[in-house]
Amino acid sequence: MTNPRSDRVTAVRALQKRSVRERTGRFCVEGPQGVREAVRWAPERVRDVYVTAEAADRYADDVVGPALAADLFVHEVSPEVLAAMADAEAPQGVLAVVHAAAPSLADVLAGRPRLLVLLSSVRDPGNAGTVVRGADAAGADAVLVTDGSVDVHAPKVVRSTAGSLFHLPVVTGLDLGQTLEDLAGAGVATYAADGTGRTSLTAARLGVPHCWVMGNEAWGLPADVRARCDDVVAVPIHGRAESLNLAMAATVCLYASAGVLTAGPPAG
Structure with a gap:
């Protein structure tokens, strides 16, 4: 494919718009790492793979070969076509x-999760994607996202997940109040992460199934939401930093939980 103005290129480019993604149920994954993980962990969901000639040689073993082995459609395109399709300023040829x-909260709760994270009104794409990546690395069972948050299939979010979007369920469009009720009904404790919390992260009860509730980057969690959670937990600041950003705080909390949950009950 060499024509950047072709109908196919225009259709792929249109997936940068949320309305088009929602109407078609499709989104774009850019870069070798994200595409590799999609091919490896969710080949049944991959509709088409587009690669430049240079990228086809460079990523023959970890992207192109596995895609062809999975009987996926792999199209060689010119660099101009790839650039016209992509959102990134410097696309990497894949x-x-x-x-x-479309996983549901019911599906997640049916699996008796031990560690979850809930994003409430999180608007920054980089933060949302990094939380998904951190949750994956910490071994969380799922990421939950309220309906007032950024679209997790937006290009910048997808790139920020670095492929983790295909490793664990990400449930979107949730009502915050109903989700807190459903978590409580399933025996999952909810911990609001907030700098005003009286419980330090080091003292939180992390050995039980629980969900970290993370608020908006600018205003955090409203008082009524904090009151509905089982505890309000603060990440201790030992140096002179005023605070941690949302993605950093979420990753710290998730790793603290993972350390306790993977350690298991004490001996004796």
Whole structure:
């Protein structure tokens, strides 16, 4: 493919718009790492893979070969076509169109989760994607996202997940109040992460199934939401930093939980 103005290129480019993603149920994954993870962990959802000739040689073993082995459609395109499709200013020669998954909270709770994170009104794409990546690395069972948050299939969010979007369920469009009720009904404790919390992260009860509730980057969690959670937990600041940003705080909390949950009950 060499024509950047072709109908196919225009259709792929249109997936940068949320309305088009929601209407088609598809989104773009840019870069070799994200496409590799999509091909490896969710090949049934991959509609098309687009690669430049240079990228096809460079990523023959970890992207192109596995995609062909999975009977996926792999299209060689010119650099101009790839650039016209991509959102990134410097695309890396690999892009895939993928069908969005639609896991439900009921599905997640049926699996008796031990560690979750809930994003409430999180608007920054980099923060949302980094939380998904951190949750994946910490071994969380799922990421939950309220309906007032950024679209997790937006290009910048997808790139920020570095492929983790295909490793664990990400449930979107949730009502915050109903989600807190459902978590409580399933025996999952909810911990609001907030600098005003009286409980330090080091003292929080992390050995039980629980969900970290993270608020908006600017205003955090409203008082009524904090009151509905089982505890309000603060990450201790030992140096002179005023605070941690949302993604950093979420990762610290998730890793603190993972350390306790993976350690298991004490001997004796």
